[in-house]
């Protein structure tokens with residue numbers, strides 16, 4: 001985490017783009033710790049996907065959503081509990097119904113405070129964004145899947161963790177073929193492995209591969225990644241290919257009984273050579289360490 005060099009992670013709602021009928025994305029414009037944020041409308045309700053980091057960002061997202069909704073009822077969900085996705089939800093209290101999967105609600109209550117402290121320690125701009133943050137408590141919690149009727153449009157919320165986190169959730173808008181993946185997918189960077197033993201070892205490379213294979217098979221038309229550029233099915237397929245590559249390069253060396261340090265060094269060199277333009281090289285190391293701890297069939 002020490003390799004982070006962060007610009008102020010400000011959400012820019014002015015950049016909002018309509019990617020389907022009554023469905024806009026506030027793009028992260030490749031700023032670290034800014035997520036892609038979704039606003040999905042139906043005839044009587046509007047769903048906001050992710051809050052941005054901290055109360056001030058969330059206030060601008062809420063103002064944008066309120067404006068966009070023009071009197072329609074507001075719902076909020078977050079793709080997972082990580083700070084730039086969920087640590088602004090307090091601002092929506094009383095204005096929107098905050099709805100998430102149970103595993104994510106548990107991540108918030110079990111790990112929220114630890115992540116708040118860790119992120120405050122990353123960088124002064126981040127600490128400032130998180131100054132007034134309280135870990136939010138969702139209004140409604142579902143177990144594995146929930147169909148949210150926005151009026152003339154039903155949005156599907158589905159728990160798919162554990163993968164990037166224990167409480168990963170994907171949101172699909174079937175009539176528009178849109179899939180919000182949260183941090184299960186990013187573009188232009190190495191997949192984020194929040195593997196921080198002994199504090200957090202919930203990320204699973206193997207489960208993540210399984211989840212991405214399932215999402216690829218569902219053939220989404222438009223994919224909104226957690227960070228990076230909105231695209232088509234190639235976004236999901238690209239992450240799946242990378243995760244398999246990471247697993248295979250790691251396991252080949254583990255099977256040759258190399259030390260973990262040597263495995264990390266070699267896999268890092270190979271993957272940087274194959275993806276020279278990608279950001280987030282620090283996540284290769286945590287990805288290798290995670291996969292070194294996992295065992296299973298190659299699929």
Ligand SMILES: [Zn+2]
Pocket residue numbers: 080082164183192
């Ligand atoms: Zn995340």
